[in-house]
Amino acid sequence: MIAVSAYAAPSAGAPLERTTIERRPVGEHDVLIEIKYVGICHTDIHHVRDDWGRGGFPLVPGHEIAGTVAEVGPGVTKYRSGDRVGVGCMVDSCRQCENCRNGLEVYCTGGGFVGTYADSERYTDGSPTQGGYSTYIVVDERFVLRIPDALSLEQAAPLLCAGITTYSPLRHWNAGPGKKVAVIGLGGLGHLGVKFAHALGAEVTVLSQSLHKQEDGLRLGADHYYATSDAKTFQELAGTFDLILNTVSASLDGDAYLSLLRTDGTLVYLGVPEKPVSANIASLMLGRKSIASSGIGGIPETQEMLDFAAAHGVGADVEVIGAEQIEEAYDRVARSDVRYRFVIDNSTI
Numbered sequence: 470m471i472a473v474s475a476y477a478a479p480s481a482g483a484p485l486e487r488t489t490i491e492r493r494p495v496g497e498h499d500v501l502i503e504i505k506y507v508g509i510c511h512t513d514i515h516h517v518r519d520d521w522g523r524g525g526f527p528l529v530p531g532h533e534i535a536g537t538v539a540e541v542g543p544g545v546t547k548y549r550s551g552d553r554v555g556v557g558c559m560v561d562s563c564r565q566c567e568n569c570r571n572g573l574e575v576y577c578t579g580g581g582f583v584g585t586y587a588d589s590e591r592y593t594d595g596s597p598t599q600g601g602y603s604t605y606i607v608v609d610e611r612f613v614l615r616i617p618d619a620l621s622l623e624q625a626a627p628l629l630c631a632g633i634t635t636y637s638p639l640r641h642w643n644a645g646p647g648k649k650v651a652v653i654g655l656g657g658l659g660h661l662g663v664k665f666a667h668a669l670g671a672e673v674t675v676l677s678q679s680l681h682k683q684e685d686g687l688r689l690g691a692d693h694y695y696a697t698s699d700a701k702t703f704q705e706l707a708g709t710f711d712l713i714l715n716t717v718s719a720s721l722d723g724d725a726y727l728s729l730l731r732t733d734g735t736l737v738y739l740g741v742p743e744k745p746v747s748a749n750i751a752s753l754m755l756g757r758k759s760i761a762s763s764g765i766g767g768i769p770e771t772q773e774m775l776d777f778a779a780a781h782g783v784g785a786d787v788e789v790i791g792a793e794q795i796e797e798a799y800d801r802v803a804r805s806d807v808r809y810r811f812v813i814d815n816s817t818i
């Protein structure tokens with residue numbers, strides 16, 4: 470086993486503390502990655518605070534991992550020492566079901582994907598998975614992504630979750646020239662949703678709680694910016710959008726947002742509200758509208774997203790912090806005071 474330094478939450482809601490964890494020895498198809506940067510996703514905070522009751526403590530969060538290859542197993546063909554690589558939310562899946570064979574590992578029906586943390590390596594040795602708030606990780610090459618040279622590692626790290634989570638639905642629901650896309654919430658996911666929707670050629674509107682971040686939103690690529698706290702917003706924008714990406718995990722008024730869609734429009738939930746989502750069927754019927762959801766994206770599409778990001782100059786806007794600032798960063802994310810992703814410099818772990 471390989472002993473590595475990490476930051477872990479010892480129990481639900483407890484502050485993260487420095488610890489040592491073990492990684493498996495580098496196997497035939499494994500890549501040992503020296504982690505340089507890891508993004509702080511709001512999902513990390515949900516897990517550490519046990520909002521979803523998933524447990525798994527002591528828990529090392531982190532699924533926006535960017536680093537370099539330190540060692541490869543004898544059967545590895547895609548990577549060599551020194552390559553710039555990333556790991557996102559998954560480290561394995563059944564690999565045999567129809568979805569896995571089609572590169573939709575996130576929707577694996579043969580037992581589900583193995584999460585990068587708070588999960589177990591159920592297809593191999595059953596050991597618990599531990600995430601990227603650590604100095605090294607061992608991952609099968611099938612779940613390792615290549616980070617193009619045009620992207621800095623700190624700007625690339627958040628693409629591995631927040632990036633693919635917004636890129637995938639934009640592609641699936643055909644965001645592009647002539648399409649009007651709205652993004653609810655200008656946080657980690659939201660700011661990348663704006664950048665990708667703009668790069669794909671759509672007309673982009675931010676729907677934020679206030680106008681505090683308006684200047685940023687327009688700089689990131691939005692054409693319009695509205696405050697959802699202003700009731701006039703909902704009158705003015707009624708029937709406007711082909712696609713709305715909702716990156717907020719708080720419960721929102723479903724009917725109010727459905728009223729902003731054009732005929733055949735889709736409201737996609739990316740945030741995960743604690744309570745079931747409700748809406749009147751009439752809000753869907755009168756305009757043949759849809760409520761949908763989407764989970765990260767498969768491995769081939771994640772590589773496509775990274776290559777697209779490099780070609781279009783899309784990276785995350787990051788605030789790089791040391792590991793001792795994790796608690797402060799968590800509090801700021803919880804207060805929506807983040808511009809727009811905290812990224813940990815793993816040399817401080």
Ligand code: NAP
Binds near residue numbers: 677716
């Ligand atoms: P984040 O950086 O905290 O951004 C969320 C944004 O939501 C905030 O910046 C804020 O934007 C808005 N917001 C916060 N509280 C709100 C409230 N009470 N009412 C209305 N708007 C509110 O979080 P994130 O990392 O982007 O993650 C967002 C959500 O996506 C999390 O729930 C996370 O678990 C989930 N997620 C899902 C997937 C997936 O596969 N579907 C992947 C990753 C993350 P404004 O200040 O602009 O209003």
Ligand code: ZN
Binds near residue numbers: 510
């Ligand atoms: Zn995430």
Ligand code: ZN
Binds near residue numbers: 581
């Ligand atoms: Zn599968």
